[in-house]
Every structure is written in structure tokens, then in C-alpha cells.
Amino acid sequence: MFFESIDKGPVPSIIRYNTSEGTKELKRILDTGNFDNPKNVDMISYLIDLIKNKNAVVLDSFAGSGTTAEAVLNLNKRDGGERRFILIEMEDYAESVTAERVKKVIKGYTTHYRKVVQLYAKRLNLSNLRKGSQILDNAHEVMENNQSRFDKVQCKLNDNSIVVQGIKQKGQQVAGVGGGFSYYTIGDTLLDEYGNFNVDVPTSTVASYIWYSETRNSASVINKHFDESGYLGRVSDTAYYLLYDPTRITVLNESFLTHIKYHADMYVIYADRLTISKDRLSALHITFKKIPRDVERF
Numbered sequence: 001m002f003f004e005s006i007d008k009g010p011v012p013s014i015i016r017y018n019t020s021e022g023t024k025e026l027k028r029i030l031d032t033g034n035f036d037n038p039k040n041v042d043m044i045s046y047l048i049d050l051i052k053n054k055n056a057v058v059l060d061s062f063a064g065s066g067t068t069a070e071a072v073l074n075l076n077k078r079d080g081g082e083r084r085f086i087l088i089e090m091e092d093y094a095e096s097v098t099a100e101r102v103k104k105v106i107k108g109y110t111t112h113y114r115k116v117v118q119l120y121a122k123r124l125n126l127s128n129l130r131k132g133s134q135i136l137d138n139a140h141e142v143m144e145n146n147q148s149r150f151d152k153v154q155c156k157l158n159d160n161s162i163v164v165q166g167i168k169q170k171g172q173q174v175a176g177v178g179g180g181f182s183y184y185t186i187g188d189t190l191l192d193e194y195g196n197f198n199v200d201v202p203t204s205t206v207a208s209y210i211w212y213s214e215t216r217n218s219a220s221v222i223n224k225h226f227d228e229s230g231y232l233g234r235v236s237d238t239a240y241y242l243l244y245d246p247t248r249i250t251v252l253n254e255s256f257l258t259h260i261k262y263h264a265d266m267y268v269i270y271a272d273r274l275t276i277s278k279d280r281l282s283a284l285h286i287t288f289k290k291i292p293r294d295v296e297r298f
Helices: 020-030 041-049 067-079 094-107 129-145 203-215 278-283
Strands: 057-060 084-087 108-110 115-123 152-157 161-168 173-175 231-235 238-242 266-271 286-290
Touching: 020 041, 020 094, 041 067, 057 067, 067 084, 067 094, 094 108, 115 129, 129 152, 129 161, 203 231, 203 238, 278 286
Parallel strands: 057 084, 238 266, 266 286
Antiparallel strands: 108 173, 115 161, 152 161, 231 238
């Protein structure tokens, strides 16, 4: 049972996991602070580790910045587990933040680090404008004296002040934890609001869907020469055909039967309409499926 697999040891207070650390972690990896309240990876690691099944599949339906994936990968690295993760994210940062973070954790990355130190500031007002050249000389001297301490030293005008800043921005190399993941996106909805095929979806996608619904086999098995013949492929003694064209009504008729390229003992044929009698279909071992009525919904 699920709850029986949980460690019954003492539970630490959630306070021990600093919530601000999640923001720091994400910034170190991706140099972004524009993500609200990313979770602390140590906290998620602790929660996952409560389940003692090291082959568990962890589902995060609101993946956010990808903290769950990093936690799973870190745990596997630590204890040799083979946990897997499934992340779902519908926001537009799914690729640039969520997937990018997972990729960097797996392969390794250089931490993003930037510290700005104000070295000199002099406000420009009417009384010291006469000393403008001296102020600039002072700023230049500060810059010269601090070149070796920082990766970059810059002088700028900020809010009516001459400001000299020293910037440290060299990060550290973090080794990857190993592992892998696949990234998928969802395309257009296959069926429209009326239950018909969406005309914007490629015919090859429709064919892949029909093939999987019938055979539960990968779409990659589909005949690479899928064309107007409608042939999808063959499993055991059954051949599968899809007569589909978003621009016209397709018909399973005698003319089509005379042009079948790939023969089998039995056939499953999808089309919009049928003009062949049931007796004739039975004699030819054909199962007719009407589009969209007989298309299986998942």
C-alpha cells in the first residue's frame, strides 16, 4: 500500500526549508528571478524520499520551474535509484524554464552569479558642478584602483549622480547528475467541438491516432508511404486503412476495393461514407468504421 511505504520516522518542521532558497536555486541555474515562488529542491527531495520505492514514478501536474525533476534526479544520484518523473506545464515558460532547468541539471552548468558593489558616488548639484572635472578624475582613479578586484568596473550616470560600480560575475561549474528526459508539446486539438476531425491537424497525425487507437502500437510503425491509398499498416492478419481527406467526403465503395494495394485476411477501413452492402463487407471480411462516429475517444 502507498501509505505503508512511507517512512514513519520523525517529520522535520517545514520551517527548516527556507522558501527563499528556491528563488536562489533557480537563479543560480538559469539566471532568472522572474519566477514566482519556486519550491525549495531540498524540501521536495525530502517529500519524495518518504516513499521508499526507489523505482517510483513521480507525477507533477503543475511543474512550474521543474523543481520536482531536479529533486528526483538528485535522489537517484545519491542512492542509485531509478525513479522517473512526469512533468506537466501549460504556461509559456515550459520550454525556456522548466525543460531548460532539467537539461542543465542533467548535463551540468555554470552557476549564474552577479554581485554589484558601489565604489564611488557623487551627486551632481549646482554647488559641485564647478568641480566636475575633479569629480570625473576621482571616479577614474577609483576605477583604476579597483580593476583587479572585479570582473568589470563601470562608471555611469545614475539619478543625477556619478557612480562607479564593481561587478563580480564569474560563476562556478556544477557537474551534471546524469539521467535523461524527453520533452513533448501538445499540438492542436484532434477533434473539434462537434466531434469531427480538426481540419488544421495534419492528415499524418490523424492517421497516427487511428493506428494507435486500433493497435496500441507506436505511430512510428505506420507505413511511411501512407498516401491516397489510405494504408496504415498490418497487425497479424488484419490490414488497416484510413480514407480521410479534410477537403472532401471519402467513400468506401467498389472502386476503392479494386485498388487495394496491400491485402490481408481481414480489413478495418475508416471512411466518411459507405456504399457497399453489409453482406458484401462480410464476405470480404471488412469492418467498416464511419468517420467520426466510430473513432475511439481517449
